[in-house]
Amino acid sequence: MKPAPFDYVAPTTVEEACAILAEAGGGATVIAGGQTLMPLLNLRMSQPFILVDINRIEALKGISRSGNATRIGPVTRQCEALASEQLASDLPVLVKALSHVGHHQTRNRGTVGGSIALGEPAAELPATSVALGAVIEVTSVRGTRRVLADELYLGPYMTSLEPDELVTGIEFPEWPQGHVTLFREVAQRPGDFALVGMVGALTMDAGRVARAGIAWFGMGPTPIRARQAEAALVGKPISGLDAGMIAQLAVADTEPFTDHHASAEYRRTVGRRIFERTLREALDLREAA
C-alpha cells in the first residue's frame, strides 16, 4: 500500500510542466488533486518514474468568463467549484454533478480538471462535460489544441490526450438562463461511483425543445451522449413528448457492462426508468396512460 519510488517535481508554470512531460517521454504522470491517482499509486496500479505536481501552477486555478463561455482552470478544487456563485447561476447542473463527486473530504482536494482528464466512466464530471458540450484546452511543447469533451474519451481511463499533453482549461459553452437541468444518479451509498447516472440540459423556445445535451455515466466504457434521445427532443413541442419512448432511445445508445456491483440488464432497466422520470419531472410531463 505504498507507492513505488518516483521522482517528484512541482513546476510553477505551464511551460515548465510541459517541458518536463516532453522530456519524460511517457514516463511521467501528472498529479492534480490526486484523489483518484493516489489510490492507483498506493496500490501500485500506476508506477510512473516522475510525478509532475501541477498544484503550484497558479495560472491553472480559478473560474472566469471567457466571452459567453465559462472557463474553469483544471486545478480548481471541486469544493471551490461547488461553492462558486458564478457556476450556481450559469451552470447549475455542473454544481449538482459536483455535489455527487466523491465525499466532502475528497472534494476538498480533488480538482475539476483531474476528474475530467482521467475519464473514469462512472464519474460525474466527464459526462457533464460531454453533455454540456465542453471544450478541453490541452497544452504541450508542441502548442495548444482544443478538444471537444465528446471526442476526448476512448475507454475507461483512456483519453485522446498524448502523454506529453496537459489539460490547461475547461470551457463550458453558454447555456441561457432558465435552461432546464437534468441530473439523476443511482449509487449504493452517497459518494460511491454511480451504478447508473444521467446528466444534461435543455433549452426551450416557444413551447418547443430548442437544444438538448444529455449524457450517461456508468453506462459504458466512456461517458456516452444520448444522441438519439437528443434528436427526438430537439424541435418537438413539449406537450407531445413521450418520455418513455425517449428514454428507450437514450438507453439504445449505451453499452452497459456487468460487474460485481450490477448487471448490464439492471443498468439498462434502471437507466431507462431514471431517464424517463427525470425528463418527466423536469418538463412537468404527465405520465403516459
Added chain:
Amino acid sequence: MSEHRIEMTINGRRLVGTAEGRVSLGDFLRVDGGYTGVHLGCEHGVCGACTVIVDGRAVRSCLMLAVQADGSEITTVEGLAAPDGTLHPVQQTLREEHALQCGFCTPGVVMTLAALTGGDEKPNEDQLLAAMSGHICRCTGYQGIRRAACRLAAGAAA
C-alpha cells in the same frame, strides 16, 4: 527517487524533515512527527480514518504526499484538546453520545467535524451527516456518530 526537505506547522509546532517524494502525508505525520493519532486504515481513500485538517480543510492524509503539504498548516487529533486536557467541543460531544466503540475511525470523524464546525460558516445537520458519509466505522457504531453530528449542527441546542 527524489528526497525533499519539508517544513510544516503541525498543531502550532514547526516540523522540519526530509522525505522521499512517495511518502504520504499520513506516514510522514506518524513516523516523522510522532502524531500516531493519525490512523491509516485502507490507505486508498475509502475509510476516512486518516483525515486531518490541512490549511483549514479536512482531507485524507493517505491521498496527499508529504511533500505536497510543504508550507502548510496541519491539525491532527492531538491538536484539538486544550493543554489542560479539556476536550474540544467535538470530542466532548462524541464522548457524551457514546459515538465510538473501538475508536479506530474516531480521529478521522473528529477532524471532519472539527473542520466543518470550526469555521465561520456553520453547517446544518444535513451537511454534517453528508460529510460523515466519508467515514467508515467497522464497528458500525453509526447511530452515536449521527447523534453527535446532529448536536453539533448549526442551531442545535447544546
